[in-house]
Amino acid sequence: MENYLLHLVVMIGIYSILAYSLNLVTGFGGLIVFCHAAFYGIGAYAFTLASVGGGRLSGEVLMAGEWPFLGALIIGGGIAALAAFFIGTVALRFRGDFFVFATLGFQMILFAVLYNWTELGRGAFGISGIPRPDVFGWKVKALWEYALLVGMVNALVLPVLFILYRSPFGLSLKALRDNERAAESLGISASRQHLSAFVAAGACAGLAGGLYASYVTYIDPTSFGLNESIFLVSLLLLGGSGNRIGPILGAAVMILLPEALRFIGMPSAIAPNMREIIYGLTLIVLMYARPQGIAGSYAVK
Amino acid sequence: MSDPILVIETLEKHFGDVAVLRGVTASVERGGITAFVGPNGAGKTTLFHAITGDLKPDRGTVVFDGRTLAGMPPWKIARAGIGKMFQDVRIFGELSILENVLLALHDHPGRSLPASLVQAPWRRKKDLMERRQAGESLALAGVEEPWDRPARLLSFGNQKLLALARLIAGDFKLLLLDEPTAGVAPPMTEKMTGILQQLVRERGASIALIEHNFSFVQQIAGHAFLLRGGEIMDSGPVDEVMGKAENREVLIGL
Numbered sequence: 001m002e003n004y005l006l007h008l009v010v011m012i013g014i015y016s017i018l019a020y021s022l023n024l025v026t027g028f029g030g031l032i033v034f035c036h037a038a039f040y041g042i043g044a045y046a047f048t049l050a051s052v053g054g055g056r057l058s059g060e061v062l063m064a065g066e067w068p069f070l071g072a073l074i075i076g077g078g079i080a081a082l083a084a085f086f087i088g089t090v091a092l093r094f095r096g097d098f099f100v101f102a103t104l105g106f107q108m109i110l111f112a113v114l115y116n117w118t119e120l121g122r123g124a125f126g127i128s129g130i131p132r133p134d135v136f137g138w139k140v141k142a143l144w145e146y147a148l149l150v151g152m153v154n155a156l157v158l159p160v161l162f163i164l165y166r167s168p169f170g171l172s173l174k175a176l177r178d179n180e181r182a183a184e185s186l187g188i189s190a191s192r193q194h195l196s197a198f199v200a201a202g203a204c205a206g207l208a209g210g211l212y213a214s215y216v217t218y219i220d221p222t223s224f225g226l227n228e229s230i231f232l233v234s235l236l237l238l239g240g241s242g243n244r245i246g247p248i249l250g251a252a253v254m255i256l257l258p259e260a261l262r263f264i265g266m267p268s269a270i271a272p273n274m275r276e277i278i279y280g281l282t283l284i285v286l287m288y289a290r291p292q293g294i295a296g297s298y299a300v301k
Numbered sequence: 302m303s304d305p306i307l308v309i310e311t312l313e314k315h316f317g318d319v320a321v322l323r324g325v326t327a328s329v330e331r332g333g334i335t336a337f338v339g340p341n342g343a344g345k346t347t348l349f350h351a352i353t354g355d356l357k358p359d360r361g362t363v364v365f366d367g368r369t370l371a372g373m374p375p376w377k378i379a380r381a382g383i384g385k386m387f388q389d390v391r392i393f394g395e396l397s398i399l400e401n402v403l404l405a406l407h408d409h410p411g412r413s414l415p416a417s418l419v420q421a422p423w424r425r426k427k428d429l430m431e432r433r434q435a436g437e438s439l440a441l442a443g444v445e446e447p448w449d450r451p452a453r454l455l456s457f458g459n460q461k462l463l464a465l466a467r468l469i470a471g472d473f474k475l476l477l478l479d480e481p482t483a484g485v486a487p488p489m490t491e492k493m494t495g496i497l498q499q500l501v502r503e504r505g506a507s508i509a510l511i512e513h514n515f516s517f518v519q520q521i522a523g524h525a526f527l528l529r530g531g532e533i534m535d536s537g538p539v540d541e542v543m544g545k546a547e548n549r550e551v552l553i554g555l
Contacts, residue, residue, distance in 0.1 A: 168417055
């Protein structure tokens, strides 16, 4: 039971990074993004390939390094940021719905690449045997140690995001969200500010991906598909965006909700379907009753 | 007019087959107030949009303070020093009144993502200073407190005053005002006249405005351009342009 709770803490910790970073783009910038899981996946794969080298997998993947945990984590974040830069440069040429579709398209492309480019990451077989974190000699093994590690990464990443939320940068994002042309008439460049937010969010998602890979020690493309991106957007819309409370609320609710279903004794055969139905219903009710989410300060249009 | 701050030459703009601007040539006096008058549909707002980059002109040039603006995006033109009050005001309704003005105060390098992170340790002190400055602009423009309300709660006239406060805070060299007094109560119009004259006198700002309120125009402007059907019909000192019988006919249909 204790392990089970710690597992939930670790998962909420990983999703909190994903939610708070998506919040910068969606809650402050007002852009709905359906490719956050792609950056999460790029981070996870980059982290994995940077750290699984030297073992039995060396011959089976295109390239593999033997970086220590922190180095690989930074590589994961960096490559996700780079990907966000290129995707953002292309997608941000579009406005409104077209932007949303561009991110959706990129999400699907990334999934197809991970799934079919078997030389890169073994496709559907996935990569197992990802080494557990070793932070300057601290060998993270037990669940409580993972919870601590994830908590520490949160403690490093979230303050940075919080600073951005309330900085002149964050205010300019809110202005663009509110009225883009008025913001530009004050000298604010929509493309630059949105791209910066996109890259920062991509980098954070990449870090979360690395953490996830080192925690489950096995990754395959299905964890980073469109479903996951939709899950992340729903999570943020449910919790509420544009402030510091909504994202963590959304992460907690969306992760604990299915667990609650398990406890009321729903047969495991229908539980996953029931979960989807409940997510869907929750979102529909939310859109009618409370478009800004449980604790949001901005209703996504 | 010697050494104008803004020179517009043979500006043309078509929407499909309709020519809205047919080779407009005009200029805005440095350190003065220039009015653009004319009946509805004369192309005045389109002219302003073409200056600020909100619309791309088909032909012609706009030179601001020696710099050619044609082809620049609106945010670059704003950074060059042109501030604008839109006809439909365009305040940030979901942001607070104070935040609306802070956005005009923040310097452009400082609001980039890296600078916002690096400068975070000094932010608190700077925040206080900026809030005070924003408060001064709001007080000058006559926007009532409390300023932490969402700006959408303000009436249309007060939103205009907020837009004015934003322009005061932005320290622009040239202000383009699209019907600043429309929807504003007469006492506020008088106050606005005072503020605009003060900006010109004390800060050396230049102003171009579109206006249908002729007594306001005659009181405040030095120079006037009369537009009709996308062309400049007449220009000169404001009393001269507004005084001619044939011009009054165009303007008020008498």
